[in-house]
Amino acid sequence: MRPEIQSFFDEATFTVTYLVSDPATKVAAVIDSVLDYDPKSGRTSTNSADAVLAAAKRADLRVEWILETHAHADHLSAGAYLRGKTGAKIAIGDHITTVQKTFKPIFNVESQKIDGSDFDRLLKDGEHVKLGNLNVEVLYTPGHTPACVSYKIGDAVFVGDTLFMPDYGTARADFPGGDARTLYRSIKGILSLPAETRLFMCHDYKAPGRETFAWETTVRDERAKNVQIRDGISEDEFVAMRNERDKTLAMPVLILPSIQVNIRAGSLPPPETNGTSYLKIPLNKL
Numbered sequence: 001m002r003p004e005i006q007s008f009f010d011e012a013t014f015t016v017t018y019l020v021s022d023p024a025t026k027v028a029a030v031i032d033s034v035l036d037y038d039p040k041s042g043r044t045s046t047n048s049a050d051a052v053l054a055a056a057k058r059a060d061l062r063v064e065w066i067l068e069t070h071a072h073a074d075h076l077s078a079g080a081y082l083r084g085k086t087g088a089k090i091a092i093g094d095h096i097t098t099v100q101k102t103f104k105p106i107f108n109v110e111s112q113k114i115d116g117s118d119f120d121r122l123l124k125d126g127e128h129v130k131l132g133n134l135n136v137e138v139l140y141t142p143g144h145t146p147a148c149v150s151y152k153i154g155d156a157v158f159v160g161d162t163l164f165m166p167d168y169g170t171a172r173a174d175f176p177g178g179d180a181r182t183l184y185r186s187i188k189g190i191l192s193l194p195a196e197t198r199l200f201m202c203h204d205y206k207a208p209g210r211e212t213f214a215w216e217t218t219v220r221d222e223r224a225k226n227v228q229i230r231d232g233i234s235e236d237e238f239v240a241m242r243n244e245r246d247k248t249l250a251m252p253v254l255i256l257p258s259i260q261v262n263i264r265a266g267s268l269p270p271p272e273t274n275g276t277s278y279l280k281i282p283l284n285k286l
Contacts, residue, residue: 069160143183
């Protein structure tokens with residue numbers, strides 16, 4: 001059975017959130033949610049997450065899962081907010097503990113847990129989660145980060161940041177714990193699925209010459225057309241290209257705010273004695 005899929009594009013962060021549901025039971029999951037954040041003022045809002053909740057309500061869907069493909073570096077997760085509104089469980093790949101251990105000393109926060117317990121469920125490679133009558137299969141796809149997973153639901157795979165549209169290429173691999181060779185192998189695993197498998201991106205930045213945003217493609221098109229990893233490009237060629245390209249890329253604008261929130265399953269840092277939460281900006285660490 002094919003899942004029903006609604007997409008929500010946040011142009012401020014070029015992020016796509018998905019509301020995926022079983023049409024028979026009306027059980028749904030939200031994949032890669034967005035908490036709106038203005039870095040100039042430090043203000044957060046829930047407009048993006050509320051749009052997803054409104055769509056679920058209109059379709060009479062029951063959100064039971066909030067699925068994260070990884071701890072994003074380019075937007076804040078609304079996971080904790082959505083959990084509070086729906087009672088859904090937040091799940092992420094079990095290697096999130098590696099990311100937590102990496103960033104705890106960078107932010108020097110003693111209270112930060114490194115056991116993944118901020119999340120309701122840590123998912124292992126090959127594990128299955130029920131979504132009504134549908135199965136969500138967890139595919140471990142590291143390389144962009146050491147904790148990335150993709151979610152296969154019916155004929156659809158939600159690949160997070162691992163892949164982009166064929167005219168844009170692949171994720172970067174220079175974040176802490178990232179590795180271009182690992183990324184290549186993860187992507188080849190995804191592209192070994194049947195050619196008609198639908199692939200849903202977490203981001204789109206509009207490749208040069210393309211006028212509209214797009215975030216759905218297929219294994220067939222990626223294998224034939226991806227500018228960085230199509231069929232015929234060897235692992236060594238990809239690694240050399242990826243490493244050279246990553247040297248030219250700036251850090252994402254929201255990496256420091258995002259990581260602090262996202263390794264907490266979308267919760268803001270605990271308030272200090274004045275009742276205000278603060279995000280740290282470590283100097284000269286990245």
